[in-house]
Amino acid sequence: MRLIPLPLLRLALAGLAATLVGVGLARFAYAPLITPMVEQGWFSATQTAWLGAANLLGYLVGALAGAPLARRFGGGRVIRLNLILTTAALAACLWPAPFAWFAFWRGLAGASGAILMVVAVSEALGRTPARHRPAVGAVMFSGIGIGVAFSGMVVPGMAGAHAAMGWATLAGAALLATVLSLRTWSRPARTNGGDEAPKPRWQPRRYGDRTAVLLLAAGYCLVAVGYIPHTVFWVDYLAREVGLGLDRASAYWTLFGLGALIGALLAGAAARRFGFAPALAATLGLMGLATLLPSVWPFGPVLFGSSLFMGATTPGMVVLVSGRLSELCPPGHQARLWGRLTAAFALTQAAAAWAHSMLFTWSGSYRPLLWLGGAALLVAAGLAVRAAWPHRRRTAAR
Template sequence: MPILAPAFYVALCGLAALAISQGIGRFAMTPILPMMQAEGLTLAQGGWLAAANYLGYLVGALSTIWLALSPAAAIRGALLAIAVSTLAMGFVDSFAAWLALRALAGVASGWVLVYVSAWALERLADLGRPGLGGALYAGVGTGVAVAGFACLVIMQLHSSADAAWLSLGVAAIAATGAIWAAFGSAAPRTQASQSGSRVSSAWLLIACYGAYGFGYIVPATFLPAMARQIVADPLAFGSAWPIFGTAAALSTLAAATLGAAMGPRRVWIVCMVIMAIGVAAPLLVPGLAGILLSALLVGATFVTITLAGMQEARRLYGSAARPVMAAMTSAFAVGQLIGPILIALVETMPHGFTVVLLMATASLLAGAAALTSQHE
């Protein structure tokens, strides 16, 4: 029996679920990558591991469009899969097994984002507290920040990447147990019969959300690794990811207020432009300062865009928004899958990283322009 008011209970449990799915299921490898590199993993191999996770995320998001799953079963099963696959990363020492485990975590992360977003946003609207959506999506940044700080401590203790995976796996199990009961009330909702036509009519939202996925993913995957190339101190290069996560968590709280004043689409457009500046920051500002500026600007906007995009879909399509959200998340997953693959392919090419950052910047600016061109 929750002791909090119902709306706060929904937001808090949704926050915790997104913290597990995004901070650990999707992004655990980002702060662990420098430790894995110190143990012999190459940047290209890191890129393929990230791509496996993002391919899984794409499969997970796409499957929510046609799978008739109980939201309770989907959310609970996905959270368990994230916890178990993260723990297993610390027990196995095979690159092929790592690829499979990160892909499984990606599938589960896609399920959690889509099902928890639909479950929580609908209930918050029913309870008259849609503004708490900002607190819900603060879970993404909270998970990123917690994982980042945990890995920073582990690096300072000169421990191994295996220890980091095991620590995050245990944290995921504990958090899943704490919120397990909340999703017993996640009863299936009837979807509108014209779901397919709604998805096809939302092509601009879907395409722009895909552009966002490609635009943010290079710094979101490789910031600590980029910082490690500039400075050897783990406290210095390891700080990039906690900054990213903290900025993400705090920004969503402000985004709810901005969304009420500006509307979700305008918030989405402004954040795409700010994120473009952040993605280009390592090219514009030399040294560690450019990396940390990128962490701040991309971190402060990437979850805000997620929130604004989901709110815009719900504003336009109401209770039938879940297939649109799933299609947007799938396009996002395609975009974020391309980034690590490009990095893996161009790692040894002169200025290859620079070219990918410029492509990501252009993608974000093009998405912002396209959203501006369509009348609300």
């Protein structure tokens, strides 16, 4: 933290607030609320699954709309508006209401959260000199882990008494983060000092970069499929299907959040030690195992490792994929391609969420969802290995 100048530290903390509100609270904190809402009669288990799908569908809309809105109205203005909208969407769920009401607000929370993720991250990194971007990025993405950890440690106790108290806790935390960061996003954007002069056009090599980017994009989309069992259904799976109850299941969700707190730092360290391509492939393979094993052996050590590791990969995967992309294209083109990858991820995530919900409706069990997610992650690991081959050949040739 000392290596980041104070103005950039303020910007990084504002970015942290954006990822905390938009992803940590608006999306991931929904998981520990599912069981209380089912047990207290707000919705059936099937309806809560469809509410999760509505949130991810909204995320798709926001991912596609974020960049055009920022170009039209300015990044700072869009970020401020969506911080407020996300907080309002959480507050709108404070009381039992018809399914359509919740679906609308969960969809809006997904859309505004995605806009925050796309625009705030791009805006913050655009104002940051290249030498400070890794540190600023690590601070920003830790907001995701803070939101997950907060939802695991605080929300279950509140929601266990009454689900409305859980929603109120999320809305209050979002309001605090919004108020503290609005001033930073109100300041006019500054350039990064001209330390980068991207070329006007990117001419990829005939074989290598283009193929590797396509394989990277395909693998990243499969990650969207593999994440859904843990990020939406994990707590309810452990609480009701495995039979652990809400308190013990929430403890595993807290482990997920603690993993998310350190995931960005661990991913950065692994990338420095082994390189982005090998670290990405190995991580994806381990993610596949961490998703499949709890469906077969749902006991302590397996659940502990699965929760912690999958939590760590939540921000860690963003670090590894964006870092790998930076190896394959010039920085001036990375933002455009990263936006496309984010939109593709959101599209696949929304489609997969509805597929998972239909699968759960048909089977009445979460285990087939874990099998589907684990298989997708293992295929993604194979694609990551394949994508690294041209890079290794070019490195050896030099």
